[in-house]
Amino acid sequence: MIAQPPPASKRWITKPLPDSAEQRSAIETLTSSLGVSPFLAALLVQRGVQTYEEARTFFRPEINHLHNPFEMKDMDKAIMRLQMAMLPERQEKILIYGDYDVDGTTSVALVYGFLKSYHPAIDYYIPDRYKEGYGISKQGIQWAAENGFSLIIALDCGIKSIDRVAEAKALGVDFIICDHHRPGDQIPDAAAVLDPKRDDCAYPYKELSGCGVGFKLLQAFCLHKGIDLNELYPSLDLVAVSIASDIVPLTGENRVLAHYGLKHLNASPRTGLKALIKIAGFSRELDITNLVFGLGPRINAAGRIQHAKAAVQLLLAESEEEADEFAMAINKHNNSRREFDSSMTEQALEMIRGNESLLQAKSTVLFDASWHKGVIGIVASRCIEHFHRPTIILTQSNDKAAGSARSVPGFDVYEAIEECADLLEQFGGHTFAAGMTMSVDNIDAFRKKFEEVVASRIKEEHLTPLIDIDLPLDFSEISDKLYRIVRQMGPFGPHNLQPTFMTEDVYLVSEPIIMKEKHLKINVRQGDTTARRSGQTFTAIGFGMAHIADLLSPGKPFSICYQVDQNHFNGNVSLQLMLKDIKV
Template identity: 45%
Template sequence: MALPLVNRRWVLKPADSRKVDDLHQALQIHPVLCRLLVLRGIDDYEAARRFFRPELGMLHDPFLMKGMDKAVARITEAVEWHERILVYGDYDVDGTTAVAVMYSFLRQREGTNVSYYIPHRYREGYGISKQGVDFAIDNGYTLMITLDCGIKSVDLIAYAQSKGVDVIVCDHHTPGAQIPPAYAILNPKQEDCLYPYKELSGCGIGFKLISALATAWKLDNSTVYQYLDLVATSIAADIVPVDGENRLLAYFGLSNANDNPSLSIKTLKDISGLSKRICLSDLVFAIGPKINAAGRMDDARKAVDMFIEQDPGKIYALAGELISDNDERKEVDKAITEEAMGILEGDPLLPRKVSTVLYRENWHKGVVGIVASRLLDYCYRPTIILTGSSGKISGSARSVQGFNVYEALCECADLLENFGGHFYAAGVTLKDGKYGEFVQRFEEVVSRRIDRRLLTPEIAIDADILLEDIKPAFYNILKQFAPFGPTNMRPVFRVRHVWDYQNGTRIVKDQHIRFSVHNRRGIIMEGIGFRLADKFSYTQAGPFDIVFTLDENEFNGNTALQMRVIDILPAQ
């Protein structure tokens, strides 16, 4: 992969200094910590208390969600009359966890006749499929609950309803111009929905539904809270904002995952070598890919089977299958990424383009989204990777910070058979014979809509800090900002004018830098910067500036604070 990583620009986030000062007076903690809070919209004592001391009682009333009363009444009726209920979900982490939560909850209700259905990624594609609806019709299901899908399936839901299958849609994707004629729709993003929080995951919406059912059925909260580790897994893997209600769900879900995990999460932790307390990034990078691999490489049903299984031996066997799928995924991912990079290197027009669209008929559909994400690290422009699928050209889109790829695709809708997604990620299927026109149109749309500054990746700095400010007491409060994720990322700091300390800064393993630095006041700090060896000369030529996050380094039984260096530049 010869293409170089793009340079990055440093930008200090603006914060209202008056609010920072007022919060400092109220909380009496370090002003830098107050700045971090203000940047997160927390600017008074009560908001800070709620942020640092979350409680499950802070969760919103699920009945505030449009359609909830109707959904609860219909499910209650189906349970009481022993109707056949089909829980239907997407094949990714969000969908499979949502299906597992809904299925497991309903199965606990005596007399409930419930099954589940996960569409096959390659035979049926994303979302509700004709095959799935026909399965419900042919097998006598009279109620279908969709999770993480359905908001765009207007025709198929109309078809199901016409055949006597009532459909309750639980989806968090942006609705289209036409809303499906479902029996009930649960989606905070739909028009006139007064639910206070709009960014729940698909599994999160399923969780709100079972919370409402538990209230209506007068069940103890424990019957719902036991699934929070799966909800947290969906939040982590689906890259939804970790603020508001999502932060509450992630916080208590991680508590479950660490202190009282389900057998499936415990097994995945053990098999992933996660022996210490896990954080949200462990769910993103260690556990999520293994769950996703089932749908990418084979059949996502095995992930749901693992989540709902109670026998430890069977859970371990299913987890082993996920590991095998993930190992295969890594090999395929690497091969396709290298091929895609080769195509880009051979494109003489590459420097003038503002988008990347690549297509090969034989690329594995299960990894094109991952490949698109990897190419962002090298070209940093809205990227779509396409492959052949069931006679169609389809694939995944990924976008740069600040550019809404979903809206860009809306301007190409006449060339697309189907598409859906979020601000930064989407799935697309092209109409027959439209590939060339689509490549040209997408480039035109991006060129017209994008601010050219967005084509240079930005390091958003939360605060400037002095080395002497970095103390255990400061870090102990900083840890309470977790769980970290989109809109609540691990704080990024900048320290200015530091020098190499006694030649202690050195290159390790040919590509990383081990830092030992000091400032004018003689404060010494250690750190590690991965894949920064090409910038080592900056550390030897005089003072330099560092952008970093903070973490703890454990070595020989000792724990010390260290900088996790993101980037360095000559002192500004």
């Protein structure tokens, strides 16, 4: 077990109260039109919901809120090239090519699974994480050419594959690229390049997952061919898993896609996901959190430990027997991944604690040639839990140093890595996560330059864990109705996080309870025995917060920030508070 250091103090940042004349008017309007309390109306106004119509759209996403896919740059070219490949006189062989993570494998399962009903000459390809690396590989292009494929649809990758696309073109292989990563200065010379982050793309929503871009291609295909879109919508279960696992914003179109994807997942999940849900032990309705921590890691584990093709096979499985077999194998991979994750995290933390310069740095860059490439991203995230700063974990792969970066809220790690591009052979990613390859000889120089870039740009507050608090909440306001309405504000995720509240003047009702040596359970009320503001008593749970117990005592007030949740136990359902932090 890793020794747990005293957690760093967290910054509590309370969002501004909606207090302008326009906002106060909106609160009054929502209070009367929706029949909710002024507190809940204020919570909605805080999230930009000010009218009854906006509230209706927010609480009841509709499938017709999806944008026209032909608004995306090159979508018409993509459909023309796809249609040409499917002509009876051509019957070109089409290869669906996707990355090895959750977004990539769900993308491949989505596009291959749908198009195979309309074009028999189709197959899919997932690169080997260790032999081929991220993105479009030489081996993949060579395999496609040797096996007679003349069109590759690349999903969740390809936007920076200038050379690879040119090599494929020379071999007579065209590309349709469906990506959502930031483009470089040059766009690949492909038959079509779909990426809402292109500077010249006017598509109204920029934050789709890779699987989401693949879905837009299929949506356009259906519209062009006159196929009933109801044939496509059940595949939104895959899109929801990709949105959750790739940590893209849960706003706009993503919110609609995730909402309907979760509906399909909970009502009639595809056979493979049903097997995965069962093996993950979920018995109640799934939400985004279940996908992030339950399904996503298991799908990812296939490519981290062996080959991600097993994940696609699971997602495409038709019989329950086949699905159960794949799910069991993937679950074993996930268990192995956890073991690697735990031992590598312990080694990484010891490296930091044993090096004064690393302890004082504004960034973390660690290298060990023996580390498992499949879990370096997870280890980077674990390190940030202990040392809150941009982190890159590197290991040796094919005589190169391969790395995975994670960042902290408010700091763009991709831009910082871009400043070090002269020391890299390849890199790509997002604001908060990126990957890279470099010569092993460049590691020390990269570490030094990356630290200089981070130190010059990062603000001191970025180095302290942040808790965003929506509103102060009096215990008297907490009710089943509040919980029901707050729950309807989901699906929750980046840019639409589950509301976090803060309550002051909180007292213990009984002695704190420590669970499993690391979790805290307390019974609390607001106001002391002589000046009690609320008669309500709540159970509050703080995961990993056992260290706070010694600071709490009856008669001593404290403040809490938390989320309101439900506890299901022995058939009984009650409200409980999920603690984010306590300040004495």
